[in-house]
Amino acid sequence: MTIHPRTLLTMTGRQHGQLHSHLFPGDGLEAAAVLLCRDAGVSDHKLMVVDVTLVPHDQCRRSPYLLVWPGQFIADAINVAEEDGLSIILLHSHPGGFRQFSDLDNESDAEVIASIFAGWAGDAPRAGHGSAIMMPDGELIGRVYDNRHQCRSVDVVSVVGDVIRFWRHGCESSEAPMAFGAGMTRELGKLHACIIGVSGTGSIVAEQLARMGFGKMTLIDYDLVEAKNLNRILNSTLSDANSNARKVDMFAAAIASYRADLEVVTVGQTIASREAVLAAAEADVIFSCVDSAEGRHIADRIARAFMIPLFDVGVSIPTRRRPDGHTAIAEVIGRVDYIQPSGSTLSDRAVYTAASLRAEYLARVAPESYASELEAGYIKGTIEEAPSVIALNMRAASAAVLEFVARAFPFRHEGNAGMARSVFALADGDEDHFREADFPNSGILEVAVGVREPLLGLPELGA
Amino acid sequence: MSTDVTTEESRGLFIEVAGTDLVFRPVSIADRSPTGRQILGYCDVAPREEYIVLQWLSEGDVEEVRSDETVNLDGQTAAKFIVSKADRLYRFFLNDRSLSWPDRSISEAALRILGKIPSAELLYVRREVESDRPIEVGSSLPLADLGVESVYSRLAQWDLNVQGVTVKFDRPDVLVRDALVKAGFNPEQGWIIVLKTRDGKRQVTIDEMVDLRSPGIEKLRLTPREINNGEVPQSRRQFRLLPVDEEGLTARGLRWETFVDGARRWLVLHAMELPPGYAVASTSIAIEIPSSYPTAELDMFYCYPQLSRQDGMTIPQTQVTEAIEGRGFQRWSRHRGAIAPWRPGLDNVITHLALVEAALLREVEV
Numbered sequence: 001m002t003i004h005p006r007t008l009l010t011m012t013g014r015q016h017g018q019l020h021s022h023l024f025p026g027d028g029l030e031a032a033a034v035l036l037c038r039d040a041g042v043s044d045h046k047l048m049v050v051d052v053t054l055v056p057h058d059q060c061r062r063s064p065y066l067l068v069w070p071g072q073f074i075a076d077a078i079n080v081a082e083e084d085g086l087s088i089i090l091l092h093s094h095p096g097g098f099r100q101f102s103d104l105d106n107e108s109d110a111e112v113i114a115s116i117f118a119g120w121a122g123d124a125p126r127a128g129h130g131s132a133i134m135m136p137d138g139e140l141i142g143r144v145y146d147n148r149h150q151c152r153s154v155d156v157v158s159v160v161g162d163v164i165r166f167w168r169h170g171c172e173s174s175e176a177p178m179a180f181g182a183g184m185t186r187e188l189g190k191l192h193a194c195i196i197g198v199s200g201t202g203s204i205v206a207e208q209l210a211r212m213g214f215g216k217m218t219l220i221d222y223d224l225v226e227a228k229n230l231n232r233i234l235n236s237t238l239s240d241a242n243s244n245a246r247k248v249d250m251f252a253a254a255i256a257s258y259r260a261d262l263e264v265v266t267v268g269q270t271i272a273s274r275e276a277v278l279a280a281a282e283a284d285v286i287f288s289c290v291d292s293a294e295g296r297h298i299a300d301r302i303a304r305a306f307m308i309p310l311f312d313v314g315v316s317i318p319t320r321r322r323p324d325g326h327t328a329i330a331e332v333i334g335r336v337d338y339i340q341p342s343g344s345t346l347s348d349r350a351v352y353t354a355a356s357l358r359a360e361y362l363a364r365v366a367p368e369s370y371a372s373e374l375e376a377g378y379i380k381g382t383i384e385e386a387p388s389v390i391a392l393n394m395r396a397a398s399a400a401v402l403e404f405v406a407r408a409f410p411f412r413h414e415g416n417a418g419m420a421r422s423v424f425a426l427a428d429g430d431e432d433h434f435r436e437a438d439f440p441n442s443g444i445l446e447v448a449v450g451v452r453e454p455l456l457g458l459p460e461l462g463a
Numbered sequence: 464m465s466t467d468v469t470t471e472e473s474r475g476l477f478i479e480v481a482g483t484d485l486v487f488r489p490v491s492i493a494d495r496s497p498t499g500r501q502i503l504g505y506c507d508v509a510p511r512e513e514y515i516v517l518q519w520l521s522e523g524d525v526e527e528v529r530s531d532e533t534v535n536l537d538g539q540t541a542a543k544f545i546v547s548k549a550d551r552l553y554r555f556f557l558n559d560r561s562l563s564w565p566d567r568s569i570s571e572a573a574l575r576i577l578g579k580i581p582s583a584e585l586l587y588v589r590r591e592v593e594s595d596r597p598i599e600v601g602s603s604l605p606l607a608d609l610g611v612e613s614v615y616s617r618l619a620q621w622d623l624n625v626q627g628v629t630v631k632f633d634r635p636d637v638l639v640r641d642a643l644v645k646a647g648f649n650p651e652q653g654w655i656i657v658l659k660t661r662d663g664k665r666q667v668t669i670d671e672m673v674d675l676r677s678p679g680i681e682k683l684r685l686t687p688r689e690i691n692n693g694e695v696p697q698s699r700r701q702f703r704l705l706p707v708d709e710e711g712l713t714a715r716g717l718r719w720e721t722f723v724d725g726a727r728r729w730l731v732l733h734a735m736e737l738p739p740g741y742a743v744a745s746t747s748i749a750i751e752i753p754s755s756y757p758t759a760e761l762d763m764f765y766c767y768p769q770l771s772r773q774d775g776m777t778i779p780q781t782q783v784t785e786a787i788e789g790r791g792f793q794r795w796s797r798h799r800g801a802i803a804p805w806r807p808g809l810d811n812v813i814t815h816l817a818l819v820e821a822a823l824l825r826e827v828e829v
Contacts, residue, residue, distance in 0.1 A: 061489060272754060294755050301758075347758065347807065354805040357759030362751075365726035372783065378762070378798060444808035458702040460754050 004044075006155040007127060009037065009089070009142050010307045011049035012342040012447075013161010016138065022054040023093035023134050030067035031057055034077045035089040035132075040306050041451030045127035046145075047087055047154075048307045053077065066104070067092055074116065082121055089142060090131045097135050099174070101143070105131065113145045118340035130154070139167050139174035142242050158284070160340050162416040162436075164407045166191075166284075179409035185213040187409075189261075192216040194283035196271045196299055198247045199223065200388060201313050202289030203234040204397035209287075210255045210400075217255070218265040218283055219248040219277045232390040254348060271298045274461050281306045281451070285408075288312040289399060293352035293360045300346040301456040303339055304445045309407065310339040312346055313400040317386040317395055327388065332426035334396035336403050338419065341447050344439035349421065355368045355379065394425075399424070476489045478536065479543045480506055482564050485576045487543060495536045499528040506546050515552065515565050517541040525577065526563040527552060553606035556613040568603040574614060583633065584616040621675035626683035635675045639667050642683060655716055657684045670707070702728060705757060706813035721752070722787050728752045730812065731787075740827025742771045748810065748819060749792050760805030761815040764822075765792035778826050797822040 011019075023031045032055040034441040037047035049111055053073060054236055060069040077088050090112065094102075096395065101109075109131050116129050132143030132154070142154035153169040167174060177183025193214050195206045198221040209217060225233065226242040233247065235254035248266035255264055269276045280286060280302050288299035289311060296312060303310035318330040339346060346352060359379040373379045399422060406412050406419070421434040446457070453463030479487040480502075481565045490505050492757050497505070499516040500628050520688040521540060527535055528544070536542050549565035556562070557578045574586055586598040591614075598604055598614070606612055618633045625646035632642075639658075643650040650669050658667045659682050667673065667683075699720040703709070712719050718733040730750045737745055753759035772778060781798040797818065799805060 047658075297755050297758050328489045354758060354760035354807050357755040358753045358762060361753035361755060361759060369785070376796070378796060442808075451492075454703065454705070457705075459705055459708075459756065 006044045007144055007152060008044050009049070009140070009154045009157045010046060010048040011035075012307070013159055013163065013340060014342050015049050015052050016159040016161060016165075018052060018054070019091065019134065023091070024095065024136055025057065025061075028064055028095050029057075029062035030060075030064065030093050030095060031055070031062065032060060032067055032069045032073075032090070032092040035075060035091055036084075037087045037089055037127075038084070038448055038450055039087065039125060039127050040281065040448075041307050042278075042306070044058055044282070044365070046129055046306075047089070047144075048450065049089075050086065056227050058065060064095055065102075071112075074112065075119075075340070078116060078119055084118045084121070085125050087125045087144070088116055088129045089144075090229055091134060091140075092131075093134050093136075095136060095211075097137075099135060099139070099141060101131070101133065101141075105133070108395050109145070109151075110149075115147060117147055117149070119173075132157075135174060136434050137174055138165070141169075142166070149445075159306060161267050162340070162407070163284070163410055164404075166307050176409055179405055184405075184409050188213040189215045192218070192284045194218040194220065194280045194286045196220045196276075196280065196286065196288045196295060197290035198233075198251050199229065199289070199291070200232045200390070200393045201315065201397045201400070203236070203247075203251060204394050205287045205289055205313065205391075205400055206251060206255075207234045208397065208401045210259055214262065215265040216265070216272055218267065218279050220267045220269070220271055220280060221247045222268060222270040227252050232388075232393055271295050272460065274455055274463075277455055277461060278451070281308070283308060287404075288308045289345075289397070289400075293356045296352050297345050297357060298456065298458075300339065301445055301458070304341055304345065304447050305343040305449045305452075305456055307448050309404075309444070310337075310346075311400045311404055312337040312339065312351065313396050314351070315388045315396045317388055317392070318378045319383070319386050320383075327364040327386075329427060331428065332392060333423060334392060334399060334426075335421065335423045336396065337421045338403055338407065338416075340436075343420070343436050344441045345445055346391065347445070348442050412436050473785060477541060478502070478505070479541050480546055481543070482608075483545065483547050483564075485545070485573050489541070492536075497536070498531055498535045500530040502528065502534070502544060503530075503544065503546065504728070507544065508548075513548050513550070515547055515549045516567065517545040517552075517563055518548075519545060519577070523557075523560050523578070525564070527563055548801075554611050555604075555606055558615055559613075565605060567607045568605045570603045571598050571600060574598065574604065578616060579613075579641070580616045583618065585619045586614060586616050589613040589615065602640050622673055623673070626682070626684060632675065637673050637675055639671050639673060639683065640669045642673070643669070655714070658682075666714065669710050679822050692738065702752070704730065704752070711813040722788070726768045727787075728754065729787055732816075736825050737770070738827055740773055742773055743768055746770060747792075749787055750815060750819070752812075757811055758807045760807075760810070761812070763797055764795050764815075766795060767792045769793035770823075772827060795819075795822060 019033055022033060025031065034053040035049050036051040038050050040046040040048055055069050055073050060067055083086050113129055117124060119449060124147045127142045128146040130142055132140050132142035134140050140157040142157055144154060145151050155169050157167045159165040162400045166178060177187050191214055193209050195202050195217065198206055198219050206217065206219060224238050224244045227241040230236055230241060240250045246268045248268050252266050255262060258404055265279060267276045277298065286299060286303055288296055288307050299310060301310065301313065314335045316333045319327045320330045322328050337346060337349060337351065353364045362373065374381050376385055407416055410416065418433050418435050420436040422431065422432045477489045477491050480490045481487040492505050494501060500511060502516050503511045503514050517525050518528050519525050519533060533544065545622055547565035552563040552565060554561065557574060561753060562577065571586060587595040588598060588604060589595050604612060604614065621632045621635050622629055623632065623642055625642050627644040630642060630645045639656060640650045653701060654666050657664050658673060660677060698718060699722045701722045703720065719730060721730050728751065730752050732748045734745045735748050746768060749765040750761055765785055765787065770778065781793050783794040784791040785794050
């Protein structure tokens with residue numbers, strides 16, 4: 001049984017790769033690194049790695065079973081960490097694959113961790129400081145100490161990269177379960193998904209996740225069920241439309257009718273609200289199924305600030321005007337973007353822009369001014385679109401969920417690196433894939449800032 | 464894993480040895496109670512009689528180990544020795560500890576290592592008649608010149624006069640806000656803050672860093688933001704801007720408010736002075752703040768009373784009137800264009816204000 005709050009340690013794929021190649025340089029000798037971590041400020045003690053210092057091999061005395069390294073690196077870490085209230089995690093390798101802390105590790109922690117607390121000015125970080133070991137296959141095992149030097153294991157270590165890894169305390173194997181098998185179902189039972197937007201695509205994503213066995217789901221949508229939605233929202237009924245039920249309540253009730261062991265959190269608010277953002281920040285994975293630039297913008301910022309993998313799905317049926325004046329289908333498109341914390345954002349990928357956010361705001365709050373600016377050419381109009389249909393929504397929602405499965409339970413022959421974005425075009429009968437490197441990475445949105453005010457750097461969400 | 468801590472297995476099996484550079488390296492030993500001569504043997508130096516062995520004790524003292532003297536190595540940590548070619552020792556004090564040193568001088572870096580003195584502290588050597596001399600970073604202290612030198616460290620200290628109150632800081636980079644708080648002023652009071660230095664004076668914001676190392680920093684002068692007499696209504700703050708915006712506007716001494724009219728979100732700057740050439744001397748300027756700001760861009764601005772040129776010439780792209788709380792604001796359709804687009808993360812109300820001011824100036828420039 002897990003004690004709450006749990007202690008989580010999260011890093012990016014890039015950080016993990018960098019650590020792994022430093023800790024296992026190929027000579028079979030131990031090596032060390034120092035991690036600085038920020039507490040995300042959610043209900044769990046979620047430590048997000050914000051800085052990595054690799055202790056140079058030539059400054060250590062290294063052997064396969066013993067490592068001695070200069071304390072100066074810890075002194076330097078304290079200097080930085082103190083300022084920001086960060087936790088320090090001392091990491092070293094066990095080249096022999098010994099999946100436990102050794103007696104030597106225990107003795108060393110007793111001395112070193114105590115000295116970190118002793119030398120600390122001001123309040124110690126909420127999650128304390130700790131140590132971790134890395135196995136040759138990349139598995140991380142960690143523990144943290146509080147200011148009374150009580151030690152507890154890190155419950156989950158996660159890496160969000162091309163592959164999403166979760167290593168859980170007490171597991172016998174460090175390998176990811178096989179996709180689509182019973183092991184995957186067991187693992188999903190320990191995961192928490194957040195679905196932003198429970199409508200055309202969101203309800204279909206949520207249906208899949210609930211039936212696949214997710215342990216906890218947070219549904220976020222401010223909207224009510226209307227009769228016109230019944231053609232595309234799974235589980236919605238005439239009685240929901242007649243009673244103006246909230247989409248999240250309707251869907252939570254539907255899940256409860258076939259899953260007893262699933263915890264569902266409903267937030268009947270726009271994602272552009274403090275409550276919804278803080279609810280989403282608790283999740284292990286986010287599916288963004290909204291139809292607005294604003295919703296995607298907020299999802300983008302949550303994923304980055306709290307280091308959560310983000311799957312964004314969109315569908316579109318652009319039309320064109322034929323010479324005879326009739327409207328014709330130009331293309332039938334579905335898109336899935338996978339966003340990882342230090343990679344390119346939806347903004348970098350131009351899914352929304354500074355101008356589209358303003359235009360969407362104006363269209364919502366001042367339709368007449370919007371029309372006048374559109375007319376004057378100050379803002380770009382969107383191409384006329386045919387309403388999307390459930391068949392297209394289903395295909396795109398399925399692609400989004402399969403993208404998640406491929407990341408968390410790898411099965412692709414060629415790996416995941418080439419699938420940062422997938423776009424299928426049904427009129428053309430084509431499917432395109434884009435790599436992370438195909439997109440700019442502006443680094444404008446800060447990574448791992450947690451609940452710092454104003455929330456997500458947006459005055460509108462400030463406390 | 465361990466830091467510089469020996470373990471059960473290795474305890475007593477090695478010592479750490481350095482020259483006067485204090486770069487320690489491990490040296491294996493066979494005996495837990497070696498003599499000074501044996502230590503020289505383990506270090507493989509010759510001829511041994513030209514070398515001196517010093518032990519850096521865990522309490523911080525540095526003492527000579529004579530060639531026939533034995534050292535007991537059963538301590539908790541690896542014993543540290545300094546081995547150097549020398550024919551005499553120089554004695555000095557470091558924070559009141561007596562130390563022996565085999566060189567005619569000692570580097571500032573070595574002093575810090577021996578005394579475990581952090582870089583935030585400054586080192587001084589005591590002087591009788593003149594004031595104590597600082598030991599600069601990267602320099603060395605001669606030990607053979609006078610008698611026994613005495614070195615001490617203390618936290619660096621910088622003074623700043625804040626509106627007549629002298630406050631002391633232990634670091635030279637000081638946030639203006641911190642200086643105000645330390646001097647007992649309320650930083651939220653909306654001061655106009657001027658930093659006076661030898662080179663002149665400049666206005667600073669509450670979140671600016673001041674470098675007290677710059678020569679001739681005299682003081683921070685605070686001026687209360689001017690209050691117009693009369694029935695000035697309390698400024699509304701119905702929604703927040705970025706901290707940098709709020710402080711920037713306040714630092715400029717502007718009276719501003721934010722409010723929601725219908726669903727539209729407005730920032731209004733009151734009594735903005737205009738450059739000469741307009742029929743009125745000042746105007747209120749409204750800027751619409753979309754809810755996704757600052758990722759969403761700011762565009763255009765609105766003036767009330769509406770502006771016209773003194774010479775009667777028309778101002779282009781200002782024909783549209785927008786009702787804000789019932790008053791007809793004149794829309795100035797001024798845009799960034801493709802060359803200088805909105806940069807989320809860099810642009811904000813203050814940078815947009817620069818655009819507004821430039822646009823107002825451009826219309827009346829000769």
